[in-house]
Amino acid sequence: MKKNILLTLSILVLLELLSMIQAQITLKLYKYCIVGSGPGGLQMAYFLKKANRKYIVFEKNKISGSFFTHYPRHRQLLSVNKKFTGAKNAEFNLRHDWNSLLSDNASLIMPNYSDKYYPHADELVRYLNDYANQFKLNIQYDTNIVRISRVHYKKKIKFKMMDQRNTLTLCDVAIVSTGLSVPYIPPNITGIDLTEGYESISTNASDYEGQSVLILGQGNSAFETAQAISSTCNFLHMHGRGGVRLATSTHYIGDVRAVNSKVIDSYQLKTLDGLNEQDIRKMGFVKTPDNRIKDCPKTSKGDLEDDIRNSGYDRVIRCLGFQVLLKI
Numbered sequence: 670m671k672k673n674i675l676l677t678l679s680i681l682v683l684l685e686l687l688s689m690i691q692a693q694i695t696l697k698l699y700k701y702c703i704v705g706s707g708p709g710g711l712q713m714a715y716f717l718k719k720a721n722r723k724y725i726v727f728e729k730n731k732i733s734g735s736f737f738t739h740y741p742r743h744r745q746l747l748s749v750n751k752k753f754t755g756a757k758n759a760e761f762n763l764r765h766d767w768n769s770l771l772s773d774n775a776s777l778i779m780p781n782y783s784d785k786y787y788p789h790a791d792e793l794v795r796y797l798n799d800y801a802n803q804f805k806l807n808i809q810y811d812t813n814i815v816r817i818s819r820v821h822y823k824k825k826i827k828f829k830m831m832d833q834r835n836t837l838t839l840c841d842v843a844i845v846s847t848g849l850s851v852p853y854i855p856p857n858i859t860g861i862d863l864t865e866g867y868e869s870i871s872t873n874a875s876d877y878e879g880q881s882v883l884i885l886g887q888g889n890s891a892f893e894t895a896q897a898i899s900s901t902c903n904f905l906h907m908h909g910r911g912g913v914r915l916a917t918s919t920h921y922i923g924d925v926r927a928v929n930s931k932v933i934d935s936y937q938l939k940t941l942d943g944l945n946e947q948d949i950r951k952m953g954f955v956k957t958p959d960n961r962i963k964d965c966p967k968t969s970k971g972d973l974e975d976d977i978r979n980s981g982y983d984r985v986i987r988c989l990g991f992q993v994l995l996k997i
């Protein structure tokens with residue numbers, strides 16, 4: 670008897686839920702749904718709005734461009750902001766302005782926000798949010814899309830987006846512009862939990878005073894970190910695969926930029942910094958009895974000072990880049 674009542678009740682609840690879901694589906698229908706309001710999402714939204722398309726941007730945080738409130742950790746952008754070019758040609762000037770988004774408002778450009786060649790990242794956040802507000806882009810903040818799936822709806826295939834409150838939206842076109850937002854942690858490395866990541870390290874150089882530090886990675890975030898702590902730490906070692914690629918020689922802007930690479934100078938001039946070619950995927954870490962972190966097995970034939978490597982480091986910092994958020 671009791672079971673029957675329970676069953677009836679749960680069926681009723683289920684029916685109620687289904688009708689609620691149905692209501693939400695019919696309420697929210699967009700041609701274009703964009704996930705993320707970073708530079709890419711904003712730019713897309715601007716042109717969709719201009720073309721009078723029905724679109725919405727879902728942003729999990731309360732502001733646009735929030736990645737740049739935290740990164741780069743030492744707050745200096747790597748993208749060029751050349752305010753003075755001697756030219757009035759907007760196209761020419763844009764070539765020396767790597768931050769601005771496109772729009773028909775010639776005043777809404779990054780050089781109006783900072784005079785610095787490499788601006789502070791906060792200025793970019795301020796710029797992006799002004800851009801979003803100026804054009805009244807249709808951004809729904811505080812909305813984290815946790816699942817995207819494909820469904821049949823009125824004989825058409827649509828994308829179904831579900832947010833953290835289980836609200837559903839149906840879209841014809843789904844655009845994921847979340848960028849590279851998830852720190853890359855290599856799988857299957859013994860003792861990787863002994864390391865700390867670029868995403869959460871202290872940016873106060875005093876915290877590294879007198880320490881021996883090993884940085885994993887030899888890209889811009891690794892060199893940015895190295896540069897920030899090289900005056901306070903004792904020994905600084907860097908491991909990377911395939912050698913350092915300098916933008917000055919490769920001509921690729923994603924390689925290590927001169928603004929970050931002062932440590933190479935001190936390495937080449939035989940001070941206490943060391944760079945080593947080593948495949949991080951083949952490494953492991955153990956804790957020594959005196960609470961230091963040792964890298965092992967020692968597979969490289971590098972020229973890092975062996976006594977430091979043998980006694981272990983005070984800190985091992987992962988600066989191994991970012992990957993796309995794949996779990997939606």
Ligand SMILES: *[C@@H]1O[C@H](CO)[C@@H](O)[C@H](O)[C@H]1NC(C)=O
Pocket residue numbers: 775776777778781
């Ligand atoms: C912003 O830039 C434009 C185009 O270069 C310029 O005409 C304008 O005066 C600037 N505005 C401000 C507030 O700096």
Ligand SMILES: *[C@@H]1O[C@H](CO)[C@@H](O)[C@H](O)[C@H]1NC(C)=O
Pocket residue numbers: 774775776777799803
């Ligand atoms: C262009 O952008 C600037 C800066 O946000 C703003 O002050 C100005 O009103 C805008 N101009 C137009 C025509 O919308």
Ligand SMILES: *[C@@H]1O[C@H](CO)[C@@H](O)[C@H](O)[C@H]1NC(C)=O
Pocket residue numbers: 856857
């Ligand atoms: C990690 O280890 C697991 C189990 O040993 C294995 O199945 C997986 O393929 C490994 N992944 C990588 C990327 O090596």
Ligand SMILES: *[C@@H]1O[C@H](CO)[C@@H](O)[C@H](O)[C@H]1NC(C)=O
Pocket residue numbers: 873874875876
């Ligand atoms: C950095 O750390 C030192 C030592 O712990 C502390 O005295 C100082 O206030 C910190 N500086 C900042 C800007 O937090």
